[in-house]
Amino acid sequence: MNRALRLALLALITAALFALSLMAGKQWIPLDAWFGHDPRWAIIAELRIPRAVLGVLLGAALGLSGAVLQGYLRNPLADPTVIGVSSCAALGAVASIVLGFGAGWLGQFGWAMAGAGGAMALLAMLTARAETPVVFVLAGTVLASLAGALTAFLISIAPNPYAIAEAIDWLMGALTDRGPDDVLMAAPFIGAGMLLMLFTGPALDALALGEDAARSLGTNLGRLRWQVVIGTGLAVGAGVAVTGVVGFVGLVVPHLLRPVFGARPSALLVPSALGGAALTLAADSLCRLAPGAGEVRLGVAMALIGAPFFLALLFREGARQWR
């Protein structure tokens, strides 16, 4: 089976999961309600389509960022959460909720984007003169825990319980009750970020041979770093800004797809975007189908699936990759 066929199959799976996402929920809406004048169409049009589109955007952004970061850092354990973009975006959003500045959705979005941008700028500065990708990972990890600590601090000084509830609710990450406005706000940033990242393919391939060999092949490593930093900052920042923190997609998806599409970094970019969208849609549908009055949060569900996977990965590859 050649690459185009595999890609088509993956796209088909993603499309099927998109359809599932429109049907699934506390109120199951079968396929035949989509046609004719069924009143349930309103649920689909106003609630489920924006939610599914946001799932596609977020999943694609996370999957592609994961593939790009793993290729750039030559490290199969890298993803947007590991290098701290997600946590810093979350810090920005929680700051706007707790401290009350930038009221409303737009303000919160702006602050989350500022958090992601600040994280990436700091990371770019810290690693500008570093010669190994290990520094990037270490700086990112430190940044992530710092942002986590500051977020916890902000929640602890929150002026009222409503702000605490809102912040914690937001931190868990979900696609629940997101509307067309959220989609329209995030889409341009996610699109621009993904576009930047899609052009990193040849440079990431060359980097598989090491920095010196990559540069001798004409790769502009400075430009690549900016593409990676701005691309992931925009895409992941905007994604986190409207949905909260959803981890593990960027880590898991490239791993699942490597046996299918090969290990060459450029061969994984488009499949990882599609795969990320598919995984996010599937997980979000499962969240809604789970029994009980409320909903399992997407971020929580993803962590429940992702953490054991990450540990298994560490056991299998840790010894070999971290020498």
Added chain:
Amino acid sequence: MALTLDRVTLDLRGRRVLAEASAAFAAGRITVILGPNGAGKTSLLRAAAGLIAPSAGKIAIDGRAIAAMRREERARTIGYLPQSGDVAWNMPARDVVALGRLPHRAGVADDIAAVLAAMAATDTEQFAERRVGELSGGERARVLLARVLAGEPQWLLADEPLASLDPAHQLDLLDRLRGQAARGVVLHDLVQAARVADEILLLRDGRVFASGPPAEVLTPQHLRDAFGVDVLLFADAEGRMLPVPAGRTGSA
């Protein structure tokens, strides 16, 4: 056609690694860079490949500074094979060799022909489909050599390409180094150097200690001063004198 280093001085992290080193890599000739550990061999090769900028001196191809060349053009002209043989991702050998075509982005037919020719030249065709992680160190070294050959550079700068090869493939590779392109090769083995080199560049403490044809450079006196070893000279069938280290100077 020559790639020349003119009184190149190079500092890395405040340490002087090359001091006014001059060298020329001429078309069709093999220049072997020799010297003890830390003498600046790799630094000289990296500078010649345009990977590190010297603090003084000029590196040029026929008078044209390589720093002024566009990235892609320099990548097509100068091929560089680093010492470390790591490939980050477990790709098929053929995909690794194809990376050598990145600076060209020519027609696909051209690319395939160059990749196949490079794999034939390095005797790696039989594991084209195998993943590099499953190859032995020597097999992987040949795949990486094929990678740099696939780019069809006019200058090929290789840092210890023989290190992990068996004797048969070492001889094969030394044979295949001869050709149209200019070669700059860092070696450690004095015998191999004497056998293959048209020119020898002997470095010590970041300076060019001696340079010229092997017969002039690889003298017992030079080798004693540069490496601190006494050598025995053996003549091979073609009348070349091959220096074989016999012991540390002063120990016998």
